[in-house]
Amino acid sequence: MATPGPLRRAYDWTAAHAPWSAWAWRNTALVVAAVPVAVPAVLALAYTFSNPGHILKTLGFVLLLNPLLTRLQRSRFWSLTGLDIPKIPWARPWYRWGGLIPRLRAESTWRQYGYHLVVSPLAAVGGALVVLGWATGAACAFVYSWVWALPLSVRPTGWTGDYVAFTILGVLLLIAMPWCAALVAALDGRAAAVLLGPNRAKELERRVEDLAESRADILDAADLERRRIERDLHDGAQQRLVSLAMNLGIARATLTDLPPEARAVIDEAHREAKEAIEELSNLVRGLHPAVLEDRGLDAAISGIAARAPFPVELTVDLAERPSPTVEAVAYFVVSETLANVAKHARATRCSVQVRRRAQLLTITVGDNGVGGADPAGGTGLLGLRKRVGSVDGTIRINSPHGGPTVITVELPCGL
Amino acid sequence: MRAVIAEDSVLLRIGLVKVLEMAGFEVAAETGDAEGLLRAVEEHRPNLALVDVRMPPGFTDEGVRAALMIRQQWPDTAVLLLSQYVEERYAADLLATQTGGIGYLLKQRVADVEEFVDALRRVASGGTALDPQVVAQLLLRRGGGPDPLERLTPREREVLALMAEGRSNAGIAAELVVSESAVAKHINNIFAKLDLPIADGDHRRVLAVLRFLDGGPA
Numbered sequence: 001m002a003t004p005g006p007l008r009r010a011y012d013w014t015a016a017h018a019p020w021s022a023w024a025w026r027n028t029a030l031v032v033a034a035v036p037v038a039v040p041a042v043l044a045l046a047y048t049f050s051n052p053g054h055i056l057k058t059l060g061f062v063l064l065l066n067p068l069l070t071r072l073q074r075s076r077f078w079s080l081t082g083l084d085i086p087k088i089p090w091a092r093p094w095y096r097w098g099g100l101i102p103r104l105r106a107e108s109t110w111r112q113y114g115y116h117l118v119v120s121p122l123a124a125v126g127g128a129l130v131v132l133g134w135a136t137g138a139a140c141a142f143v144y145s146w147v148w149a150l151p152l153s154v155r156p157t158g159w160t161g162d163y164v165a166f167t168i169l170g171v172l173l174l175i176a177m178p179w180c181a182a183l184v185a186a187l188d189g190r191a192a193a194v195l196l197g198p199n200r201a202k203e204l205e206r207r208v209e210d211l212a213e214s215r216a217d218i219l220d221a222a223d224l225e226r227r228r229i230e231r232d233l234h235d236g237a238q239q240r241l242v243s244l245a246m247n248l249g250i251a252r253a254t255l256t257d258l259p260p261e262a263r264a265v266i267d268e269a270h271r272e273a274k275e276a277i278e279e280l281s282n283l284v285r286g287l288h289p290a291v292l293e294d295r296g297l298d299a300a301i302s303g304i305a306a307r308a309p310f311p312v313e314l315t316v317d318l319a320e321r322p323s324p325t326v327e328a329v330a331y332f333v334v335s336e337t338l339a340n341v342a343k344h345a346r347a348t349r350c351s352v353q354v355r356r357r358a359q360l361l362t363i364t365v366g367d368n369g370v371g372g373a374d375p376a377g378g379t380g381l382l383g384l385r386k387r388v389g390s391v392d393g394t395i396r397i398n399s400p401h402g403g404p405t406v407i408t409v410e411l412p413c414g415l
Numbered sequence: 416m417r418a419v420i421a422e423d424s425v426l427l428r429i430g431l432v433k434v435l436e437m438a439g440f441e442v443a444a445e446t447g448d449a450e451g452l453l454r455a456v457e458e459h460r461p462n463l464a465l466v467d468v469r470m471p472p473g474f475t476d477e478g479v480r481a482a483l484m485i486r487q488q489w490p491d492t493a494v495l496l497l498s499q500y501v502e503e504r505y506a507a508d509l510l511a512t513q514t515g516g517i518g519y520l521l522k523q524r525v526a527d528v529e530e531f532v533d534a535l536r537r538v539a540s541g542g543t544a545l546d547p548q549v550v551a552q553l554l555l556r557r558g559g560g561p562d563p564l565e566r567l568t569p570r571e572r573e574v575l576a577l578m579a580e581g582r583s584n585a586g587i588a589a590e591l592v593v594s595e596s597a598v599a600k601h602i603n604n605i606f607a608k609l610d611l612p613i614a615d616g617d618h619r620r621v622l623a624v625l626r627f628l629d630g631g632p633a
Contacts, residue, residue, distance in 0.1 A: 239426050239427055240426065243429070246430040246526055247430060249526055249531075250433055250437060274523075274526050274527070281523065290500060294475050294502075295502050295504075302552050302555055306555055
């Protein structure tokens, strides 16, 4: 598509801003609509000026109307210009117990009040002036069309200079009015967005709170799910496998007069059943072992420490149990780091310390291996970082080439 | 010999009954919770109670508490605990008063039927059976101060760990693939290095194991 020429663009621009354009009439409608909504405030102000003694009563009256007026203003902006002023979210409606006091204490209420008491009357004056401007402009521009209908006694004399001047003035006024309406609408809209809507910083703060809460919920749900899977596997598949292996073991021990081939098959089946049990318990250990839920971090960690293929020096100092989510992350940290040490570090000993000081759980895992653990590389450390980050924890990895490696994880546990 | 079983999973209970009968026990009662277990022990006075640690209603340590009560009230009944996981505190509690007639095994060990039968018989006749995992976890917790165990060679520590599991000299010899006399020599070295008094062999054995487990009484 060819770019429109300058003439075409000038025409389009003029058409978009002409007195008959949608733009002009939307803005006009907005400022005109400001007039009826401002009536209570204008009345109240007028009454206050004539009876200064009743100032509290009248101002209180406007305050009482605050929710209604705010609603009207919001719908005025939304329906006429598409400006969406967000609602202030309240936990309870104002007429319920505990709904009124927070509203009276909120700065948003007083910002709205300021809008209704100051900006709204000014906008109404602007609206009235715009209406007047349109009317005057139209009257002057079309002076030739109606002046003949006036009785001769009041008709201005002469058909010449004066009327031409009126017509030109009227046309200029009509051209100017959309801009006046736009100006009033813009100022009003700006003021409304600032005063009627929620405070941006407050809004962000609330949003962060919401997100933190929903993240915690998701983590809890994931943990709950892990525990459920663990429980299901333990009560179902694991019991069956143990029972199966036990029966095969009984067969192996009692059916001694079977041909050697049959015995070999039973032996094989028995071994595989035991391997399946081992695999399943490893899987469950990686999820969320029952010992963690029942007995806490201390018991769960000593279980994995004892299973490590090198001596582990373990110190656990926990006055009280952290939340299940933090416990699960801490358990994961120890199990994952020990697995990494076993896989990569070629260490001959390892130390694990878990301490809780006030609201901080500190886990330190050190080994005497070859070092060179790269925090960026390897899915193990990356997964660790993510899991630790999910509860706003921090992880420090100190692993020079040649070792030793010390990994320090701090988890906040006061929520 | 008579035995009672407390295990809430019906599937496992059926298998355990079979294994017990295979091992020559007469199963006097089967129950699914700790209360039933205590009643059964009181009524039948069995030689052995085979007890699951996690049972209704709380599904935590009902079995351990019942086991401690049984050992206290009916010392003639040996207790073998089966657990889904190892909590070394349970083991420490159980071993605190006596080291005989007590067993603590991971549940999955019942799959090795022959070894499990050995453990059943050993515990019923006043011996001990500790899961290797229990021993490993207890070993983790010692620490601080000069340790007489440091004086042991790795081989002697292996032998001591197997003693702690409750194995006989013959059992240890089979496990380590050495002769029984070599095991006896290792054990004597252990007694010497741990400064254990020359007394009845079994008693010294228990002391060595206690020393091994928690640096216990000298």
